[in-house]
Amino acid sequence: MAHSRGQRPAGSSDEADRRGWLALADPTVERAGSGDGAHVAKRDLTLRSPYDHQAHYGHKRDFSWYGYKVHFSETCDEDFPHLITHVVTTDATQTDMEQTQAIHQALDQRGLSPSEHLLDAGYVDAEQVLQSRSRHEIEVIGPVSQNYQWQAKAGEGYDLASFHIDWDKQQATCPQGKESVKWTPGTDQYGHPKIAIRFGLHDCRDCPVRSLCTRSVTAPRILAVRTQAEFEVLQSARQLQQTEAFQARYAQRSGIEGTHAQGVRALGLRRTRYIGLRKTSLQHVLTAAAINLIRLDAFLEGKQTAKTRTSRFAALAPVEIAA
Numbered sequence: 001m002a003h004s005r006g007q008r009p010a011g012s013s014d015e016a017d018r019r020g021w022l023a024l025a026d027p028t029v030e031r032a033g034s035g036d037g038a039h040v041a042k043r044d045l046t047l048r049s050p051y052d053h054q055a056h057y058g059h060k061r062d063f064s065w066y067g068y069k070v071h072f073s074e075t076c077d078e079d080f081p082h083l084i085t086h087v088v089t090t091d092a093t094q095t096d097m098e099q100t101q102a103i104h105q106a107l108d109q110r111g112l113s114p115s116e117h118l119l120d121a122g123y124v125d126a127e128q129v130l131q132s133r134s135r136h137e138i139e140v141i142g143p144v145s146q147n148y149q150w151q152a153k154a155g156e157g158y159d160l161a162s163f164h165i166d167w168d169k170q171q172a173t174c175p176q177g178k179e180s181v182k183w184t185p186g187t188d189q190y191g192h193p194k195i196a197i198r199f200g201l202h203d204c205r206d207c208p209v210r211s212l213c214t215r216s217v218t219a220p221r222i223l224a225v226r227t228q229a230e231f232e233v234l235q236s237a238r239q240l241q242q243t244e245a246f247q248a249r250y251a252q253r254s255g256i257e258g259t260h261a262q263g264v265r266a267l268g269l270r271r272t273r274y275i276g277l278r279k280t281s282l283q284h285v286l287t288a289a290a291i292n293l294i295r296l297d298a299f300l301e302g303k304q305t306a307k308t309r310t311s312r313f314a315a316l317a318p319v320e321i322a323a
């Protein structure tokens with residue numbers, strides 16, 4: 001994923017001017033002007049430029065930019081040039097996660113589906129892993145989110161993985177051997193299926209290790225889990241990503257960072273030359289085509305692909321010396 005900043009040309013359309021300045025003054029103007037007041041995405045309210053009303057502010061961790069976002073997919077076979085197989089440009093507010101299935105769909109339609117797709121954490125969660133498998137037969141390789149429960153962060157206490165869940169009986173058993181008393185299917189705020197599993201009030205109130213399990217003063221422990229398939233994928237992925245085998249396999253993904261760097265440094269990817277999403281998308285496709293031609297040329301000339309550089313800081317890491 002790379003970012004393109006929108007240019008600020010001398011002229012702009014009257015309509016974009018009007019919408020831009022009105023939105024600056026009152027963000028609800030966009031809502032009224034959309035023609036679909038009930039379904040205005042939050043990103044539509046981030047209009048900030050009178051010149052390009054499709055360019056928005058994007059934020060990722062501590063990095064912010066204004067304009068668009070481009071996602072590249074490329075091959076990573078050893079001994080062959082890494083060629084870009086898909087390019088998609090979105091406005092800067094769309095998340096990486098929103099693109100995972102769209103990218104797989106596009107690759108599938110063109111007969112370019114990989115058997116494995118190495119993706120960074122922003123594109124991966126249990127739902128994406130399952131959908132990629134069932135819809136496109138693509139195995140997603142990428143880190144899922146860590147367990148952020150306070151029990152897991154503290155390294156002590158009973159996080160979700162400490163409980164046994166019997167999906168057939170719709171019951172969970174806690175580390176103290178107590179069985180849950182209530183199993184309530186529902187949905188989260190995004191409409192995603194979720195199950196609340198509640199333990200007995202008396203069991204938890206009299207529990208000798210209560211402080212390891214819940215911070216509530218009086219309420220019993222309640223687990224929140226996703227569907228069985230997502231729960232199991234998430235748990236096994238969290239274990240797998242701790243292994244050296246996963247790290248070695250996932251290391252291949254770093255090649256895409258070189259692609260972004262090549263696009264930015266050699267081909268001006270960071271700045272769009274045009275106004276609007278469609279023209280910026282075209283620029284990104286042409287940039288990808290240029291990268292492919294440069295790489296094919298280097299391959300035919302017999303030039304070796306450069307290995308990922310080890311930073312000076314990383315080089316200071318202690319090395320294990322064989323006995």
Ligand code: SF4
Pocket residue numbers: 158174175176177178199203204205207208209210213214220221
């Ligand atoms: S607090 Fe409740 S759920 Fe937690 S270990 Fe004790 S009895 Fe089990």
